[in-house]
Amino acid sequence: MTDSPVPSRLEKFSKENPWYYKDLTGHLAPISRKLLEEYSHIPPEDVDSHVYKLRDILWSQAPYPCIGEFKFLTLNLPKHPKYKHLLSLLRPSPPGPGPFMLDLGCCIAQELRSLAHAGIPSTNLFGSDVVSSYLTTSCELFNDASTFQATLVPANIFSPTLFEDSFKGWENKFTVVHAGLFLHLFNHEQQIAVCERVVKLMKAEKGSMFLGEMVGCRGGGYRGPKQTDFWAKGGERKQFLHDEESFAKLWGDVAEVTGTKGQWKVESTFRERAPGEGDADGESKGRAFFTGEGIGWIKFSVERI
Numbered sequence: 001m002t003d004s005p006v007p008s009r010l011e012k013f014s015k016e017n018p019w020y021y022k023d024l025t026g027h028l029a030p031i032s033r034k035l036l037e038e039y040s041h042i043p044p045e046d047v048d049s050h051v052y053k054l055r056d057i058l059w060s061q062a063p064y065p066c067i068g069e070f071k072f073l074t075l076n077l078p079k080h081p082k083y084k085h086l087l088s089l090l091r092p093s094p095p096g097p098g099p100f101m102l103d104l105g106c107c108i109a110q111e112l113r114s115l116a117h118a119g120i121p122s123t124n125l126f127g128s129d130v131v132s133s134y135l136t137t138s139c140e141l142f143n144d145a146s147t148f149q150a151t152l153v154p155a156n157i158f159s160p161t162l163f164e165d166s167f168k169g170w171e172n173k174f175t176v177v178h179a180g181l182f183l184h185l186f187n188h189e190q191q192i193a194v195c196e197r198v199v200k201l202m203k204a205e206k207g208s209m210f211l212g213e214m215v216g217c218r219g220g221g222y223r224g225p226k227q228t229d230f231w232a233k234g235g236e237r238k239q240f241l242h243d244e245e246s247f248a249k250l251w252g253d254v255a256e257v258t259g260t261k262g263q264w265k266v267e268s269t270f271r272e273r274a275p276g277e278g279d280a281d282g283e284s285k286g287r288a289f290f291t292g293e294g295i296g297w298i299k300f301s302v303e304r305i
């Protein structure tokens with residue numbers, strides 16, 4: 001018996017959960033609001049009601065805290081230290097298609113919409129998430145079913161047949177792989193498994209890059225409340241959080257198992273959260289999902305050299 005019983009379906013979807021915010025005030029960053037107005041052409045006066053309506057649809061599909069807390073519209077990539085470099089990597093180099101980018105665990109693919117709005121051809125953008133309805137609903141959210149030509153593929157990153165079905169033909173394809181708020185969902189062993197797949201997905205060329213951001217912790221290790229792993233039929237989820245040192249070590253292990261030692265430049269910055277700050281990069285306050293000393297935020301990049 002655990003002291004964190006697996007919630008029933010009803011409890012999981014309950015709007016009384018503390019991570020189902022009733023009020024959007026302070027939780028939609030100006031850059032996200034601008035994207036909905038300028039890219040999705042939603043009249044400014046309709047943005048709030050549109051977000052509430054679509055949040056409830058996404059919540060009914062899979063009630064992740066990031067949905068309840070409106071974080072699904074947060075744009076972290078434009079604040080990443082490698083963002084300008086990323087844009088230069090993705091600049092089309094005719095003739096032919098590409099360079100390509102994949103957003104792993106993309107949820108509603110808000111980062112891909114933001115890149116499309118910044119001028120990156122959406123045909124070069126790919127996203128994947130285990131919740132397929134997030135991907136389909138995202139076109140309603142962004143009002144871009146007829147214009148967004150990215151490839152959005154439902155897949156569980158741990159599927160043993162990943163490269164034979166959902167990711168078929170994707171080996172050695174991507175100049176950029178992004179993982180936002182993704183790696184920290186998993187234990188250490190699973191993180192290595194995810195990163196092995198990332199190495200397989202990345203172009204085996206100098207300059208290709210894996211980057212992202214996630215909740216971290218000083219010293220690296222297992223942190224957070226006991227939670228239900230909605231996606232693994234219940235049970236306690238062990239989530240390994242990183243700082244700069246533990247992330248470099250993780251990638252050292254990945255290089256070892258993929259036979260790519262010495263081929264990577266690993267950079268990261270960890271920032272401990274300020275008192276009262278939630279599990280985000282300083283933008284929206286609110287409830288902190290992770291508890292304990294030394295919790296913060298880590299941004300990372302891993303470049304093939």
Ligand SMILES: C[S@@+](CC[C@H](N)C(=O)[O-])C[C@H]1O[C@@H](n2cnc3c(N)ncnc32)[C@H](O)[C@@H]1O
Nearest residue numbers: 066072105106107129130131155156157180181
């Ligand atoms: C915390 S959200 C982050 C979403 C988005 N990347 C962002 O930065 O806003 C984690 C996402 O990972 C997806 N996910 C969780 N486990 C997964 C798995 N095994 N394979 C693929 N996607 C998964 C979830 O459905 C969810 O959309």
